Amino acid sequence: MDQERKPVDAAQVQRSLRFSKLPEPIRLEDTVEERPAGTHDSVSGAYNADWWLIRMGGI
DSSP: OOOOOOOOOHHHHHHHHHHSSOOOOOOGGGGOOOOOSOOOOOSSOSOOTTHHHHHTTOO
C-alpha cells in the first residue's frame, strides 16, 4: 500500500498541542469573592428609615 506523507506544518503542530485538551476545571468557590458591601457609619448618627425616599427625591 502506498501511503502519502503530507508535510508537517509547525504552526499546525503548535495548534494541535495547544487545543488538544480542555483547560483544568475551576471550582465554583474559587470564582466568588465575599466581602462586606460597606461599613456602618455609627459616628454620624442613627439609622434613617426614610433615607432612600429622601435620596431618590420622593419627598
